[in-house]
Every structure is written in C-alpha cells, then in structure tokens.
Amino acid sequence: MIKTLSLVASVLTTEKEAKTTRDDLYKLAAKTSLLMDEKQLTEKNTAHAEEPLRHLGVKLLNALSADAGSVKVEVLHSNLVRIREILGEILKPHISAKNYQKLIDAFGFYSDTKFLTSLIHDAKFTHEKKTVFDNLAKMFPAEMDKLRKQRARAKPIPCAAVASGCKQLAVRQQGQFNGSQFCPYHHMAVFEQKIKSPKLETFISNKNMATYLCQYLIQDEDNLCTENNTKKMLNGAKPLRLFHFARAVLAYKLVDRKLRRNRAEAVLQKYLNKNATGFVHVDDKHVAVAKKVMVESDVHNTAKGTKYGQKATFNAPPKDIFDVILGATNRVLQHIFDERYLKSRVHAMYLRTMSLPPYWKNMALKEVKKNGEAGKNASETKEEKQAS
C-alpha cells in the first residue's frame, strides 16, 4: 500500500521527493513492528489509538469507493491529522527526534488535501485508488463487511416510469431532498406541477404532506387567531380543529359501511357539539341538518329491519353527510393555506424535500429540452404510491 501511495505521490511531486517520503514510511513501519516485537508497544499502551484508526479506516474505505462527487476531502484530512498526532505521541518516546520529524512530514504529505483530492478524484489514479482500497479492506474486514451491507441497502433502483421505457436510475435521498422513485426527468415531470400549484386537499389527505400543514397551524396559531381577516373567518375556532375535522371527515368517508354510523356519531360529538373542545364553530343550521340526516338513516333502517335485528345499523348515514359543513371549514382553511401557509418557512421546508438538488435538476432540464413534454406520461398511480 505504501508503494501505491508513493506512486501517486511521485506523479504529483518529483519522484525523488516521493521516494524519500516512501522510504521514511517504510522505515517507520519497520520500526513500529520492531517495537511491537520487543513489547515496547503493547495492546495496552496503544489501545487508545484503536478507535480513531478504525474510524479513519471506515472514512477512507467510504471515500475510496463512493461517488467521487460526494466525498469531503477536508473531513479525511482532519481525520488523518488526528491519527498523526496519536501515532506521533505513541512513537515519540521510542524514536529519534529526526525520525519523529520524518513521520510528521510523511504523514503531512499523505494527509494533504491536494494529495487526497488527486487520489480520490483524479481518473488517472483509478488503479492506485483501488489498490489502496483493497489493502484497507484487508486491514478492516469487519468495517468492510458493514460497508458492503450498507451499500446493498442503498443499491440504486430503476426509475419507476418503466411504462415510458425509462432505463434511468431513481434519484436517491440527498441532503434535505427525500429521494424519489423516479429518475430526475420523470421526477420533474410528475412533481413539478404539484410543487408549482399545491392543493389544500392533498395537504389534508396525504399523510406526509399533512404533517407540514399541521406543523404550521400549530406554530402560527397565535398569529392566525389575531390577524383580523383570519380571525373573523375562524369565528372563534382554532385553525388546527378545522384541519382535524377535515381529516376526520375524510376518514369517515373511507370507513367500512358497518362502522359508518358510529363514526358519524363520533365526528358529531367531537367537532360539531358546541361544548366539545374540538368545536369548529360552524352554522347551527348545517349541524341540525346533519343530525337530521343521521336520525333519518336510523329510522329508515328500523322500518326496513334486517336479519341482524332491529338494532343493526347497516343502513349507514350517507357519505356526504358532513359535506356542507366541510365546505364551510375548508373555505377558512383555504384562505389560511393560500395567504399564510404557502408563504411560510414550514412550506419552504417541505419544498426542499421535494425539489431535486441542483445537480439532478440540471440533468432533468437537459432531458426536458431533449424530449419536450414526453415525461408527462409518467404514471399518476405510481406517484400517489410515493406520496403516501
């Protein structure tokens, strides 16, 4: 490995300088092994170096096998500097001042960001890079094993828009971007419209998106309740209640028919009862209508009778029983959504999880230029799967 490193070094500097550095490292390696043989260096007095060394090994293994673009050379450099200090301290009592300086110089050379950048990023050194990697892999078998498993989990997956004959890979999670099951091009085709014109409905129905709107309504509650326009619309209700009511109505519509009667009752008690903490402050008239519809569905059921007996409630209230009330509360939510939420920091946070990182965005834009609007064919059902 030292040989490989000096080969890279020789290209970067003069061959002579590289050779000197290499010889120094060989000498030090020999000296260290001798000291270990003589039991001057033992497991006990070097134990504290083990963890930093292992840590460095993992960092190097990662850096030497990852996409070159994602490697931070500065981090490697600071790790190497730390190891130099630890090793220097261990060896110092056993070696001459001259040799100590050589160690510091040699380490300084190989931990220099210029050297690391070349080894990792320069295509010229692909072979050397692999040799160093293979050697390190032998030195840190357990870490290598872990890395291999990690890599397998992060294996690239093909773009989900297979129907359009796409053979690209999906964009992985990166920074604040959540990752996508689509390639850059198809991600943009599917999500650009959603990002540009967000809909209140999806921020209520989609589990992930709802967390952002919910977070905003909690964080900005005081402002919403005091700002004149919104205050008037809310009519005393807390904005978060309207949001929970909307979600409850949605859940009600999806619930099994057999459970609908009970669920409708629960919604009434929790949100439409004047004394309830979740009261949404809507017009009494509308609540009265909803209650009447519910009673009617019971009567209808009783009159008809079923083989499950008079008390069976299979004749459930209609799905749209709360729609008029929901329309009223959603008008308030829509106002908050348009005027406040979309301009909020919370929404900006959401956008960052959805918008392609610059590198991928450029790639997508290039594709768009090439293909025109073809990407719009990406399947909508796939997208919904991802959204929920």
Ligand SMILES: [Zn+2]
């Ligand atoms: Zn694709």
